[in-house]
Amino acid sequence: MGQILPFTKQVFKNLFSKPATTQYPFQPKEYPERTRGHIEIDKDQCILCGMCMRSCPPGAINVDRAGKTWTINRFDCIQCGYCAEKCPKKCLSIIPGYQEPGPEKFAYSVEVPYEPPKPAAKPAAPADAAKPAPAPTEQA
């Protein structure tokens, strides 16, 4: 007899229950910790090696060693996380929070305060040469 109007039960349930949807703009959406929203860079760690630029499947990242800038076109980024995986310094991370929509594509650029080690400092070990690099941060 369960065959007669099997949807009725669901109808009554719907009438006396809260909506399944959330009141979005008033009740903001909370993202889980792992959500791949957008790429963020820790510019102090970046060594402008360009691995992210070469590995990016849609070619959204541009690393300019001469101009010391790291640029991402967030409209081209597919949030795959391959750049973060390839980054030798692990200065790229993918964090929650989606890119806001916009009427036109624009690039987000960061000035990287990295100073490449001088080739003259030969006797010093590479680890030693890398140390003075963050120093100019304050000036930049």
Place this chain on the structure above:
Amino acid sequence: MGKRSIVPYGPQHPVLPEPIHLDLVLEDEKVLAAIPSIGFIHRGLESLTSKKDFNEMVYVAERICGICSFMHGMGYCMALEEIMNVEVPRRADYLRTIWAEMSRLHSHLLWLGLLADGFGFESLFMHSWRLREKILDMFEASTGGRVIFSVNTIGGVLKDMPQDMLNDFVSQLNDMEKEIRETTSIFLNDYTVKSRLVDVGIISGEDAIRRGAVGPMMRASGINVDMRKNGYAAYNDLDFEVITSNKCDSYARCEVRIGEIFQSIEIIRQCVAKIPDTEINTKVTGMPNGESFIRVEQPRGEAFYHVRANGTKFLDRFRVRTPTFANIPALTQTLQGCQYGDVPLLVLTIDPCISCTER
């Protein structure tokens, strides 16, 4: 005898989220033949193999389709792992199985919603999608993406699921199972639903084989074919029976898919109980050189991957035969002799994914 006329159906049609075109040869209201034409959204993903290296192609492969995205990525990675002789850690196999079954769950719930929408039962459509939303939330919590997961890599997976997350998913699925049973019982028992599905679009087992149908389309015609029984990923450790039906009509296809929803929940439970504690990926070095053929069971049926590599970082070939492509000949068979009003419903019963088909 009525006058014959040809009615174009699609590429834009309310029941079709994606474009496929059918020329329907009608005699009064009866469809005599359906001539499909595809190619409206061909993206040429195979030609990208000459521009993207084999690691980047994982992200291209999973963008073949938004619904089976995980399994496309997995199929591609499995093909490369076979070429490069990489042994995937067992935990990665289990995690892949769990995500693959979650994909099947959300795909079948999506299909049930679309079917309900197809025959005009809007509230049933909303309920199916409400249930599907919870699976998408689980995907977001575990992989970081709701549609595209980007967790597959050659040699394993990129993200692990801690045991408490797995247990939480199982308890959520246990709660959902009751709700799904309530909603799916309407599909199976409601008079109005039955009147649209029973004895509509019959394709016999013999015809299904002759037309090369795959997946639930084949199993609804009584043919026991399921690639999961080949034992890829962790399926060889799991205990499950292939769900078939002998009714051969649209109702049978609905019945098989509903059966598979509960089967997927059961498989996830088994995986969580048996999952070993090992690494989740192995480091892969070198360039692939060789050829492999992989078959995986997607929600819509068997998908086939052919990858040929030449020892450089760019692949020679990356060919995918998707289940919808294989089901189109079976669709034209079911459309022969049906009523014009049933065409949208019959197109839906193969669970068409045109983006898959055209790649």
